[in-house]
Amino acid sequence: MVCCGPVRMDLAAQTIARGDDAPIAIEARQDPVTPGFVAVEGARALVTASRAPHADPRVLEIDFDARTAKRVASFDGPGWIVGGWFEGRPLFAEQRLGATPRFALRLDGRAIFERDGTQPAGVPVGYGAVVLAVLALEPDAITGTGPTALVAIDPASRATRALVELAPGPIDVRGDEVTVEGARERVVVELARG
Amino acid sequence: MPVQIVGGRRVVTPLPPPADVTVAPDGMARNRTVAPSVLPGAGLSRAAILERAKTAPVPQRVQIGPTCGLYALGMVMDAWHARDPKHPTALVQDLDLDGRGKQYTFDPTTDARILDVAKAEGFTALGEMFTARQLAKTAERFGYVATTHEDATLEDLYRVLDAGHPAIVAFDVDYNGNPTDNGGDRAHYAVIQGYFDDASGRVLIARHGWGVQEDHAWPAERFDRSWKALQTTKFYGAPGDDIIPGHPGVDEPDLMDLPDAGGGRAKIYDSLGTKIVEVVPVGEAPVGGTRAR
Numbered sequence: 001m002v003c004c005g006p007v008r009m010d011l012a013a014q015t016i017a018r019g020d021d022a023p024i025a026i027e028a029r030q031d032p033v034t035p036g037f038v039a040v041e042g043a044r045a046l047v048t049a050s051r052a053p054h055a056d057p058r059v060l061e062i063d064f065d066a067r068t069a070k071r072v073a074s075f076d077g078p079g080w081i082v083g084g085w086f087e088g089r090p091l092f093a094e095q096r097l098g099a100t101p102r103f104a105l106r107l108d109g110r111a112i113f114e115r116d117g118t119q120p121a122g123v124p125v126g127y128g129a130v131v132l133a134v135l136a137l138e139p140d141a142i143t144g145t146g147p148t149a150l151v152a153i154d155p156a157s158r159a160t161r162a163l164v165e166l167a168p169g170p171i172d173v174r175g176d177e178v179t180v181e182g183a184r185e186r187v188v189v190e191l192a193r194g
Numbered sequence: 195m196p197v198q199i200v201g202g203r204r205v206v207t208p209l210p211p212p213a214d215v216t217v218a219p220d221g222m223a224r225n226r227t228v229a230p231s232v233l234p235g236a237g238l239s240r241a242a243i244l245e246r247a248k249t250a251p252v253p254q255r256v257q258i259g260p261t262c263g264l265y266a267l268g269m270v271m272d273a274w275h276a277r278d279p280k281h282p283t284a285l286v287q288d289l290d291l292d293g294r295g296k297q298y299t300f301d302p303t304t305d306a307r308i309l310d311v312a313k314a315e316g317f318t319a320l321g322e323m324f325t326a327r328q329l330a331k332t333a334e335r336f337g338y339v340a341t342t343h344e345d346a347t348l349e350d351l352y353r354v355l356d357a358g359h360p361a362i363v364a365f366d367v368d369y370n371g372n373p374t375d376n377g378g379d380r381a382h383y384a385v386i387q388g389y390f391d392d393a394s395g396r397v398l399i400a401r402h403g404w405g406v407q408e409d410h411a412w413p414a415e416r417f418d419r420s421w422k423a424l425q426t427t428k429f430y431g432a433p434g435d436d437i438i439p440g441h442p443g444v445d446e447p448d449l450m451d452l453p454d455a456g457g458g459r460a461k462i463y464d465s466l467g468t469k470i471v472e473v474v475p476v477g478e479a480p481v482g483g484t485r486a487r
């Protein structure tokens with residue numbers, strides 16, 4: 001069971017539900033060790049679903065009022081996709097694994113950040129005019145991983161700025177404070193608008 | 195009268211390898227440090243670098259279900275079977291039969307299934323193996339000699355690999371199949387196949403049942419933090435109540451003996467953290483650890 005406020009995704013039953021509403025069926029054959037992500041905005045949610053554990057990922061846009069589940073992003077093969085929101089538009093973090101791992105952040109299908117290698121799984125969020133995500137800006141060529149930081153990305157220019165080095169975790173933006181909660185640390189970053 | 199040489203006898207005296215050289219399973223000396231002479235993209239591919247550095251390669255098996263430890267064991271059996279067909283290998287479960295080339299590589303030498311054996315022994319309910327020693331015992335049921343290295347260090351790991359033995363280890367896994375530190379919520383098994391040094395430091399080469407990458411390359415320090423991070427699991431909920439959350443009708447395994455950590459969790463560090471399961475055929479000596487009879 002994966003929860004995000006009043007929204008619950010039940011991997012065993014392959015359903016998602018809001019509050020006491022009847023559950024909506026989704027194809028969520030994730031490995032329970034790595035359940036899918038859920039981003040919620042009002043009456044809709046972006047849900048990570050998959051046709052197989054660690055492979056064939058999809059992002060579904062769930063409309064709890066209309067009770068619909070629409071696929072808005074997908075690819076076949078090993079990897080994962082998670083969806084977030086930016087100015088009301090879906091923003092996807094897409095990780096392709098396999099022999100040549102490659103990661104991309106896509107806004108309206110356009111890549112605003114791309115790197116060879118692997119990146120931490122996490123829902124990117126918007127803050128003003130920038131997208132925030134926990135990323136490794138310089139993954140090692142052999143291991144495909146690297147030290148991670150809270151990174152601001154300008155979707156228009158694709159410019160990136162590492163704000164503070166920290167461990168990956170869910171990002172929560174409240175006002176001018178960003179909280180990233182990893183397994184062993186919770187970091188609050190106070191942002192200054194320039 | 196000149197000396198006439200009519201014959202001779204060649205005497206070979208094995209010399210110990212120099213400190214920076216180790217002996218691979220085929221008897222050839224190889225540098226302990228396999229530093230890439232060129233970087234990927236400038237000549238030697240990543241795959242080639244990893245292949246050169248392996249001392250204990252294992253064929254891939256893709257797991258079905260929460261069975262990572264059992265598929266890791268299957269990969270190790272396959273590795274020994276590849277070296278000598280008299281070494282046994284087995285399928286994990288009947289579901290594997292439809293997955294030749296994915297769930298298994300070699301035809302099994304026995305009809306016994308690794309999952310069935312582990313269940314019959316009381317080690318597991320669904321394939322999960324939260325006690326490394328029980329994974330070792332499962333290997334022994336198939337005719338292997340298996341030891342568990344307790345409180346293992348990276349040096350212990352290197353010794354196992356230097357002997358050409360694959361090392362089964364547990365760690366905390368992230369979404370990419372790489373080590374992370376999540377307190378044990380994502381405990382997962384892998385087989386370490388070798389290691390090498392490059393500009394970034396020491397790198398371990400691993401394979402595991404997700405099959406999302408051909409070979410994983412992990413900074414040794416990152417792996418070290420990860421296998422020490424295996425503190426608790428919520429798989430059994432509160433241990434000892436015979437209920438497995440999310441699996442109604444399935445009882446906890448009879449020999450599941452994990453301490454209660456409170457909050458619907460069981461402690462796993464003593465049973466799983468920093469353990470190496472070393473599985474070798476009869477006649478091959480493990481480099482360390484203790485056997486559990």
